[in-house]
Amino acid sequence: MKMLQHKFVEFIPHKIEEGILYISLDYCTAIHRCACGCGNEVVTPISPTDWKLSFNGKAISLHPSIGNWNFECQSHYWIKNNNVEYAGRWTKEEIDVGRVQDKNHKTQYFECDQSLSELPAKPIKTKARIWSTIANFFKLS
Template sequence: MKMSLQHKFVEFIPEKVEEGILYVSIEYCTAIHKCVCGCGNEVVTPLSPTDWRLTFNGKSITLHPSIGNWNFECQSHYWIRNNKIEFAGHWTEKEIRLGRENDLERKTEYFEMPEIPKEEPVIQESQKSTIWQKISKFFRF
């Protein structure tokens, strides 16, 4: 039997986050719920191009990518798809480190300002050369 969460659209996240409810604040681009393992920790999932993406089909919610609670003692790892919880495999310390590095790289690439190419100074000779320019050209090798 798969566990599920109900979703609730709110402007502000309530002071008391209830078990089994995924609160979504579109205005503040945040979703929050209690960890589904039962540890009681609140799981905050910022909604942004570099964090989580929320899909609402009119009936249920999906969050992408998976939720890895690596900072919690439980280290639970799961997906929320169509309001249902699908537990994912346990990650090793190396997988967690690589996942964090990938997240940081993705954010850096997204938020990095594109480099503006530096223009080389263009040195143009005037159409009429001065006498000194003509003399200096004469003596160049």
């Protein structure tokens, strides 16, 4: 397969047709049949720690590449402007390193998110407080 058509849907259909990339923005998910032709369904969650979707008004791109390491085919490709661009095969070691990097990226992302919510709330200076500080300054002079 060299090209995918894109189709925006609310719900992912029960029957996934070959050659179509279904995108549900409501559920932040894209799905298609593996580009190698093996027939497996490839789910790509769209999120800050998974895939990013670009749409230029005519074509779809997904980033990063799609590595189907859990499938027998172990196909590896990019979807750029609706075109399938095959990438080189990865060794088991490269796959393992990639999985560790993905896990670390997710851990860092969610730890950062959590640490922000744990920060103590700082009082926000309001205009009234600023003006009262200025007024007090002039009263003391």
